[in-house]
Amino acid sequence: MTDADIGTDRRRQAVRVLLPLGLVVLLACLPLLDISVPGILPGATYTPGTLHLLALAWVMAAVALSYHLLFGVAGLLSFGHALYFGLGAYGLGIVMRELQLGLVPAAVLTLVVAVVMSTVLGAVSLRVTGIPFAMVTLAFAQAAYVWVRRDPERVTGGEEGLRLPTEFVPGFLVGVADTRNLYWLALAVLVLAYLLTAWVQNSRAGHVAEAVRENELRVRVLGMQPVLVKLAIFVSASVIAAMVGMVHLLLNSGAVPHVMSAEFTISLLLMVVLGGVGSRWGAVAGAILYVLLNQRLTVLAGGAWVESLPAVLRIPLSEPLFILGTLFVLVVLFLPGGLAGTVARVTARSRDRRGDDGPDRRPHPPAAEEPEADDVPQRLEVT
Amino acid sequence: MSTVVLLLITGVGLGAIYFLVASGLSLIYGLMGVLNFAHGVFLTFGAFLGWEVAARMGATTWAGFAASLLVGALAGAVFAALTERFLVQRLYERHIEQVLITVGLALAVVALFDGIWGTDARFISGPPWMSRTTTIAGANVPNDRFVAIVLAVVVLVAIVLFLQRTRYGMIIRAGVENRSMVTALGIDVRTAFTLIFTIGGAAAGLGGVLASHAFGYVSPMLGQTLLIFAFIVTVIGGLGSLTGAAIASVLVAVLQQFANYYWGYGDFAVVVLLAVVVLTRPSGLMGKKVTA
Numbered sequence: 001m002t003d004a005d006i007g008t009d010r011r012r013q014a015v016r017v018l019l020p021l022g023l024v025v026l027l028a029c030l031p032l033l034d035i036s037v038p039g040i041l042p043g044a045t046y047t048p049g050t051l052h053l054l055a056l057a058w059v060m061a062a063v064a065l066s067y068h069l070l071f072g073v074a075g076l077l078s079f080g081h082a083l084y085f086g087l088g089a090y091g092l093g094i095v096m097r098e099l100q101l102g103l104v105p106a107a108v109l110t111l112v113v114a115v116v117m118s119t120v121l122g123a124v125s126l127r128v129t130g131i132p133f134a135m136v137t138l139a140f141a142q143a144a145y146v147w148v149r150r151d152p153e154r155v156t157g158g159e160e161g162l163r164l165p166t167e168f169v170p171g172f173l174v175g176v177a178d179t180r181n182l183y184w185l186a187l188a189v190l191v192l193a194y195l196l197t198a199w200v201q202n203s204r205a206g207h208v209a210e211a212v213r214e215n216e217l218r219v220r221v222l223g224m225q226p227v228l229v230k231l232a233i234f235v236s237a238s239v240i241a242a243m244v245g246m247v248h249l250l251l252n253s254g255a256v257p258h259v260m261s262a263e264f265t266i267s268l269l270l271m272v273v274l275g276g277v278g279s280r281w282g283a284v285a286g287a288i289l290y291v292l293l294n295q296r297l298t299v300l301a302g303g304a305w306v307e308s309l310p311a312v313l314r315i316p317l318s319e320p321l322f323i324l325g326t327l328f329v330l331v332v333l334f335l336p337g338g339l340a341g342t343v344a345r346v347t348a349r350s351r352d353r354r355g356d357d358g359p360d361r362r363p364h365p366p367a368a369e370e371p372e373a374d375d376v377p378q379r380l381e382v383t
Numbered sequence: 384m385s386t387v388v389l390l391l392i393t394g395v396g397l398g399a400i401y402f403l404v405a406s407g408l409s410l411i412y413g414l415m416g417v418l419n420f421a422h423g424v425f426l427t428f429g430a431f432l433g434w435e436v437a438a439r440m441g442a443t444t445w446a447g448f449a450a451s452l453l454v455g456a457l458a459g460a461v462f463a464a465l466t467e468r469f470l471v472q473r474l475y476e477r478h479i480e481q482v483l484i485t486v487g488l489a490l491a492v493v494a495l496f497d498g499i500w501g502t503d504a505r506f507i508s509g510p511p512w513m514s515r516t517t518t519i520a521g522a523n524v525p526n527d528r529f530v531a532i533v534l535a536v537v538v539l540v541a542i543v544l545f546l547q548r549t550r551y552g553m554i555i556r557a558g559v560e561n562r563s564m565v566t567a568l569g570i571d572v573r574t575a576f577t578l579i580f581t582i583g584g585a586a587a588g589l590g591g592v593l594a595s596h597a598f599g600y601v602s603p604m605l606g607q608t609l610l611i612f613a614f615i616v617t618v619i620g621g622l623g624s625l626t627g628a629a630i631a632s633v634l635v636a637v638l639q640q641f642a643n644y645y646w647g648y649g650d651f652a653v654v655v656l657l658a659v660v661v662l663t664r665p666s667g668l669m670g671k672k673v674t675a
Contacts, residue, residue: 124662127661131482131622132665134418135617136618136661138614139657140654142650262607269483269486318498319494319498320494324490325490325492326491329488336480
């Protein structure tokens with residue numbers, strides 16, 4: 001490696017740290033600024049409506065990151081991840097109200113419950129792999145969903161959902177005027193989820209999990225326990241989801257059965273695939289895209305000009321999920337790797353072209369020396 | 384006693400509907416390794432078209448009912464065949480992408496049904512005999528359950544005969560057993576893939592019409608609700624096994640009925656049964672050893 005190479009690498013490393021940091025600082029300042037993005041945001045950035053939408057996007061990005069840990073890193077296609085998100089949301093509310101606990105002790109207790117529950121259910125589900133694993137996780141989550149909706153113990157509020165017991169929540173997190181505090185909380189949980197995901201992914205367990213995804217037999221031959229590693233990832237992802245679920249409860253001042261449904265897990269899957277499987281920032285981008293699109297398409301569907309269209313166009317356009325589902329199908333068919341994969345392809349191509357006559361041309365193909373090699377989208381494989 | 388008989392027969396009737404959904408799922412998984420999330424959509428589509436036809440021909444006549452069954456099965460079959468041909472087959476051998484595409488399709492199409500038929504349930508009626516009851520050992524059993532049981536048995540026998548006696552059936556059975564060997568012998572298994580989707584879709588569409596009569600309504604979520612139980616049935620029965628699906632359907636549905644009546648938590652009993660089966664026999668009751 002030449003001096004110039006080391007210089008570029010160091011510069012690139014600095015960019016990798018400073019760029020996200022600057023972005024977070026910028027996002028944290030949004031509630032204090034007056035920026036309007038017509039067509040994307042419903043109003044100026046300091047208004048509660050916009051802040052709530054953005055906070056929702058950060059929360060969904062955080063839970064999408066936990067799903068990325070499961071699906072993108074360990075190759076575990078779970079259809080029951082909503083169970084742990086819902087556990088966080090409902091659990092926190094129920095623990096606060098029934099045990100008369102303050103926010104912080106209740107949150108700690110809920111996290112402990114999440115650890116125990118994900119360990120037990122994960123151990124059962126991981127007895128099977130691949131598609132049967134998907135079905136078993138789906139069944140567990142469905143049982144919880146039915147329980148929450150029917151509400152036999154009179155604790156979850158049934159179809160109407162659970163109201164946030166505001167008397168146990170610090171005043172600065174309640175009310176429309178305090179939306180900016182909730183916004184910062186959501187941003188903080190996104191940053192925390194990102195750091196935790198990166199930490200787990202770069203830990204020994206994360207590397208072994210990636211190896212298990214590629215070739216489980218080989219990992220076993222090397223004397224390691226694939227099931228334990230997968231369980232560790234499953235529990236970490238579930239606990240992060242529960243943590244994010246708690247913020248979701250605070251943000252929406254309540255929880256509805258939808259957060260435990262299979263549709264919720266499917267929307268997480270959608271976000272991760274749209275963003276690019278295997279890429280952390282892809283999961284974040286996919287989630288933000290999903291939340292904003294969903295909101296904008298709902299507004300569009302209610303617009304007057306849609307009403308005037310003939311039925312053939314009006315019916316599909318008035319269903320946001322139809323458009324999102326179709327978009328998803330198209331991405332799976334024509335854009336394998338999603339957003340992140342497309343960006344990686346485009347940058348690799350332009351770097352290639354520059355490298356042809358540049359002085360620092362490398363002997364290896366550029367893809368092999370990607371600095372963010374741990375964060376490029378991989379081909380989908382499930383063990 | 385009469386309660387037990389009633390629960391048993393209604394349970395088997397529900398099991399018949401589960402079987403109609405699960406048989407296709409199980410065969411598709413066994414042959415292609417695809418978990419078909421769009422299977423519920425085939426069912427709902429069959430149910431809606433069947434309902435539309437019956438409403439036009441007179442919902443209370445037998446001719447209308449027969450036509451709705453026929454149209455339901457046909458609708459499911461056509462939808463399934465198109466799905467396989469234009470979406471699933473494009474992603475040959477990439478199982479996770481195939482699952483994802485069926486997930487996306489289900490999402491989009493359920494939303495489309497919402498737009499066309501509305502999210503509210505449509506209550507339906509059949510021939511008057513269907514809503515009456517027959518007394519067996521003191522139990523008043525709704526007649527529509529018998530129709531469901533008879534039709535499910537007919538479908539089971541038809542599929543078994545097809546698999547055992549025809550050339551395509553033989554290719555499918557061999558494909559479930561060892562697909563690479565079948566391909567190596569120079570047989571194009573892709574026709575078999577389309578065929579198995581079509582058969583599964585027809586069974587699901589038929590199941591949709593029967594389910595709408597058994598539950599008394601049809602709604603865009605009908606298929607999605609049944610799909611989850613069908614998944615459970617296929618895992619318990621053993622993926623890829625038709626007999627396993629038949630046994631597990633009846634087992635799950637009867638257990639659900641009894642647990643609902645005596646305990647109130649039928650859905651939990653089913654999930655507990657699933658957990659027990661997964662813990663003790665991960666490959667299901669009749670499944671071959673699951674390796675991947």
